[in-house]
Amino acid sequence: MRRFLILAALATGLVACQKQGEASKAPLAIPPRPAAAQGSLVLVGTLQPLPSELPANDLYKYAYVAKYTVDTVVEGTFAAKEILVAHYDPRTPRSGIQDEQKGNVGGDVTGLQPGDRHYLVLRPLDSAWTGAIEDDFPQDRSSRWWASWTNGI
Numbered sequence: 001m002r003r004f005l006i007l008a009a010l011a012t013g014l015v016a017c018q019k020q021g022e023a024s025k026a027p028l029a030i031p032p033r034p035a036a037a038q039g040s041l042v043l044v045g046t047l048q049p050l051p052s053e054l055p056a057n058d059l060y061k062y063a064y065v066a067k068y069t070v071d072t073v074v075e076g077t078f079a080a081k082e083i084l085v086a087h088y089d090p091r092t093p094r095s096g097i098q099d100e101q102k103g104n105v106g107g108d109v110t111g112l113q114p115g116d117r118h119y120l121v122l123r124p125l126d127s128a129w130t131g132a133i134e135d136d137f138p139q140d141r142s143s144r145w146w147a148s149w150t151n152g153i
Helices: 002-024
Strands: 041-047 062-075 082-088 117-124 132-134 144-152
Touching (some): 041 082, 062 117, 082 117
Parallel strands (some): 062 132, 082 144
Antiparallel strands (some): 041 062, 041 117, 117 144
16 A cells, blocks of 8 residues: 555656646747737737937937847738837836827836847837837838837736
8 A cells, every 4th residue: 555655646746747847838828919009910029139228208209119039920920030119218118108109009018128028019100100210220121110019028
């Protein structure tokens, strides 16, 4: 009987280890798309190093173009491995935007840190923003996208 209990304990331990290993290989949990977020492309991307410091936001409102590595396309079609994304007033946390863009941008991101992974709801930049743009990628002719929703992952 003692031998049976020892074998049963070992088997239980092996099963627990196997389940734990399976859980660590689980796919990335993608949050549901927020109802208020407008966009034609939804993806998860990793923010690349910023090409310049973010300008101050006390003189004028602007959108800052950042480059992401595309990790996963959640909705829509996008074939490139990198994407240029414009963030409105990137020095202000998404939840703290209280001007005319409140309701047009959202999420839980509080700043742009290279290496961070973001869940992005995007739309073409020219359909969302006509103000000042800080874009340090003038040689790159690919489309710019507007981040209407940015959550950290």
